[in-house]
Amino acid sequence: MSTTNGDKEIQKKNFIDPNCESGTFLSVFFNYKHKNLKNKIDFKEYVKDIVGVDINPIAVLMAKANVLISGLKKCNSNLNDKYEIPVYLADSLYVPNLIKITLPKKLVLMSKFIDIINEIEKYIIKLDDKGALKVFEKCYKPIKTNKKLKNTIKENIINLIQFETKKLNSIWLKIFSNYFRMASYTKFDYIISNPAWVQWSVLPEIYRNNIKANMRMDGLFSSDKNVGGNNLNICALIANKCCERWLSNQGAFCFLMPKSILFNKSFEGFRNLQINKNKRLYFNEIIDFSYINTGEIFEGVGLDFCAYKISKKSLKNKDILPVISYIKNANKNLYNS
Ligand SMILES: C[S@@+](CC[C@H](N)C(=O)[O-])C[C@H]1O[C@@H](n2cnc3c(N)ncnc32)[C@H](O)[C@@H]1O
Numbered sequence: 001m002s003t004t005n006g007d008k009e010i011q012k013k014n015f016i017d018p019n020c021e022s023g024t025f026l027s028v029f030f031n032y033k034h035k036n037l038k039n040k041i042d043f044k045e046y047v048k049d050i051v052g053v054d055i056n057p058i059a060v061l062m063a064k065a066n067v068l069i070s071g072l073k074k075c076n077s078n079l080n081d082k083y084e085i086p087v088y089l090a091d092s093l094y095v096p097n098l099i100k101i102t103l104p105k106k107l108v109l110m111s112k113f114i115d116i117i118n119e120i121e122k123y124i125i126k127l128d129d130k131g132a133l134k135v136f137e138k139c140y141k142p143i144k145t146n147k148k149l150k151n152t153i154k155e156n157i158i159n160l161i162q163f164e165t166k167k168l169n170s171i172w173l174k175i176f177s178n179y180f181r182m183a184s185y186t187k188f189d190y191i192i193s194n195p196a197w198v199q200w201s202v203l204p205e206i207y208r209n210n211i212k213a214n215m216r217m218d219g220l221f222s223s224d225k226n227v228g229g230n231n232l233n234i235c236a237l238i239a240n241k242c243c244e245r246w247l248s249n250q251g252a253f254c255f256l257m258p259k260s261i262l263f264n265k266s267f268e269g270f271r272n273l274q275i276n277k278n279k280r281l282y283f284n285e286i287i288d289f290s291y292i293n294t295g296e297i298f299e300g301v302g303l304d305f306c307a308y309k310i311s312k313k314s315l316k317n318k319d320i321l322p323v324i325s326y327i328k329n330a331n332k333n334l335y336n337s
Contacts, residue, residue, distance in 0.1 A: 001032050002287070003192055003254040003309055013049070013189035018092035018242045019196055020052030023063030026087070027070050029192070034074060043075040043083050051185060052087035063087045084114055088178040093241050094214040095179050099163055099172065101156045104149065107140040108180045117177040124160045124173060132157045187248035194256040195235040197303075203234065215241065216277070222268040236261060236270040243310065244275040252284070252311045256297075259290050259304035273310065283321050285309040291325040 004010060010033055017025045029050050034041075052063050064085045077083065107113065116139045123131035136153050137144045143153050160173060200208065200221075211217075220240060221232055235257045243253050261267045273281040289297045290304030297305050315321070 001028065002285070003190060003252045004032075005252070007189075014051070014185075015049065015190045015192065016051045016053065016185070016188045016242075016246060017193045018053045018191065018246075019193045019238065020054050020063050020087060021056070021059045023052055023066040023087065025192055025194065026050060026052045026063060026067060029190075030067070030070050037074055040074060040076045043071055043077045044081075046071045046075045047083075047086055050086065051182075051188070053090050053092045053182065054087070055089070055091050057089055060087050060089045082112060082115060084111065086181075088182050089175060090178045090182050092238060093211060095183075096210065096214075099159050099176070101159065101176055101180075102152050103156070103180060104140060104142070105184070107136075109184050110139070112139075113181065114177055117173060121173050124157070124164050127161050127164060129154070129157045129161055132160075185246070187251065188246045189248050189251040191242050191246055191251070191253040192255070193238075193242075195238045197258060198234045200232045200234060200237070211237075218277075219272060219274055220269040222265050231266050232270065233258065233261075233266070236267055239308075239310075240270060240273075240275065243281055247281070247312065249312055252309060253281075254307055254309045256305055256307050259288065259306045261308070262286070262306070279312075281310050281312055282314040282318075283308065284311050284313070284315060286321065286323045288323055288325045291327050 004013075007013060013033075015029045015033070017023075017029070020026055030046070033050065034046065047067060052060075052067075054060050054063065064087045067085050067087060107116070110116070116135065119135050120132050123129075123135065133143075133150075133154060136157075137150075143149050163172060203211075217237075220237060235255065239253070239255050239257065247253050261270065273283070275281060286309070287307040288304075289306060296302070
């Protein structure tokens with residue numbers, strides 16, 4: 001939470017954990033953002049502006065359950081209302097290019113968007129294009145009157161039905177509704193995570209090829225072609241792409257990542273902190289958890305870790321970067337700087 005730098009306007013800020021797993025960091029955001037809460041608030045207000053993303057459906061389910069549990073004591077809810085927990089099943093690196101679906105932004109932004117998609121899915125499974133169109137028209141009136149829009153929606157339905165007939169499973173509609181939802185968030189004030197740490201070389205080949213085909217990677221890998229010099233850890237790729245996609249101009253990013261990022265050749269490209277071809281980011285602070293007395297912060301992993309705080313603003317003195325070493329307090333089991 002040092003990333004927020006005592007932000008006085010924290011209530012108005014939005015957060016994302018792009019690799020949220022079961023939502024440990026999300027719980028921290030909720031507690032932090034609502035720490036001064038005197039009265040119960042509506043659940044919608046509670047979850048507003050705190051978003052989780054994970055590629056693993058089980059992780060998403062666990063995170064949603066944890067968000068719900070954490071909100072129970074602090075929130076009121078209306079039994080007749082439907083609530084969306086903003087934890088989405090998506091890849092925070094890229095949007096898969098499996099099928100083309102185009103939807104009006106206003107429809108995607110509707111609070112009942114996920115319910116609408118669930119309703120449409122029932123007709124897709126029955127291969128009922130007319131039924132699916134009726135649901136679209138009922139939920140978003142302009143589809144009825146705007147010929148171009150209607151044709152686009154019809155095309156979507158045909159694509160989805162084709163997908164279903166090929167037995168490629170209607171789950172894709174649910175997955176894409178998550179991607180659409182994510183697309184409605186443009187920028188975040190705080191991007192904070194303990195991301196996945198997997199070496200590029202051990203990722204499935206098909207996934208690596210998809211990533212390469214779908215995103216700009218230039219400059220991210222090391223120019224060193226020797227063995228080991230080019231084996232980027234996926235956490236650096238996720239860090240770079242999340243900043244490119246979501247970091248607001250005044251915002252801050254902080255990921256827990258291996259300490260080797262600071263000196264390993266494989267991270268040479270990442271350390272340039274270049275985004276969008278010609279823009280750059282700056283390291284603002286590094287919190288080093290590898291001090292001799294600290295012990296491993298992730299037991300059994302065998303790696304040293306640092307928290308890297310990055311933003312679009314450079315420090316006043318560009319030649320000095322604050323590095324804070326955390327030392328375990330022997331008596332209290334707490335960390336002191
Ligand atoms: C170390 S765990 C995250 C822990 C979590 N931040 C917490 O606070 O408990 C890494 C998570 O990243 C997810 N993940 C890996 N690659 C991803 C991607 N490309 N997009 C989204 N999530 C991803 C994994 O499914 C896993 O749940």
